[in-house]
Amino acid sequence: MDDTSQKIIDAAMALIRDKGYVATTTKEIARAAGVNECTLFRKFGSKKEIVLEGVNQAGWRADVTPEIFQNVKWELGADMEMFMRAYMDRMTPDFVNLSIGLRAPQLYEETAPFIMKVPQAFLSSFTGYLEKMRQMGKIPEADFDALAMTLFSATFGYVFLRASFGEELSKVEKEAYIRNTVQVFLKGLAQ
Amino acid sequence: MDDTSQKIIDAAMALIRDKGYVATTTKEIARAAGVNECTLFRKFGSKKEIVLEGVNQAGWRADVTPEIFQNVKWELGADMEMFMRAYMDRMTPDFVNLSIGLRAPQLYEETAPFIMKVPQAFLSSFTGYLEKMRQMGKIPEADFDALAMTLFSATFGYVFLRASFGEELSKVEKEAYIRNTVQVFLKGLAQ
């Protein structure tokens, strides 16, 4: 990936994050990247192709994969904190807004599978973790699918609301939120 | 509000819900409403004005206000279920997608205050509820702001994820989710 192409991708993705795919024009992308507009088309052929290359770059993806949830200590409280923190550290407001900016009918089909991988990584990892904890006798049997959905919804919901409304909606800080949420779950899942 | 104007508003809001404000054209709105395109402009003057009238209509707002959370029994489990259900019954996938479709730079300033009222209604109502429960001696002291944020995030997150991915992400049904989530919180908040 040459330098010019990278500048174009970066400019396009930043604009889409800020105002959405349809509202972002190729003229703006060119200006933000500091190149001539015709250069975009010589390099990528079309506006759509720029963002499809962008979403396939590691730098424009929140690095949320099953691997980041492997660092478990088999100690429920610490591990739930790790799950929440691993997700929140990566899914920054910028990535939340980018995900929404990519929600255009012209792109949805091609970007949706990639977007859905993120929640799936959290959910399946955490469900698997709970099942192993059950096998180890550390927690009682329960509906682990539903529990995982609750913890993930609580994590995702906080991140999304923060990205959308900032401190105006709630002043509860990330670390306080994690501690408090995990405490509720800890007692809620106790033997 | 005459019949023609209403049909125009309904068509515009439905299209915005499905493809977003910028991607929705006045030609499409006219066709969906079954009227001539020039009629939109004779009635409303501009595309933006159609939407601003739409978001001010009860039918195009999820009716989530502090009033819908008043029906409490001062019994923690039943009341938390009521809070979640009251929100979920009103914040349907259609309204979630509409909220996202309205996220256009050209509209944001005028629609954001209205959008934020919904989470605020849940949060402040539930925080107030927990404080009263504390005064009644039914729950111990805790960080009620953080707790309310957790329950609301869990509720909102589920609704949003369902609206975005449907059953493909998680098969956990609404009622099972509510029961399970409330159970966790019940034990988590116990004396």
Add this chain to the structure above:
DNA sequence: CCTGCATGCAAGCGTGTACTTGCTATCAGA
């Protein structure tokens, strides 16, 4: 029957959009 209003129809305006083209300047590598 007449009047006024709401709407359709068709054409058009100016602008902005994604995308193209032909030519030129620059510059690194052979």
Add this chain to the structure above:
DNA sequence: TCTGATAGCAAGTACACGCTTGCATGCAGG
């Protein structure tokens, strides 16, 4: 020094957009 690749520049294409206008039609109320 020559060559080939890269990119700027300026002009332009075709089309779609939001929005306008003039005229015809139909219909309800006096």
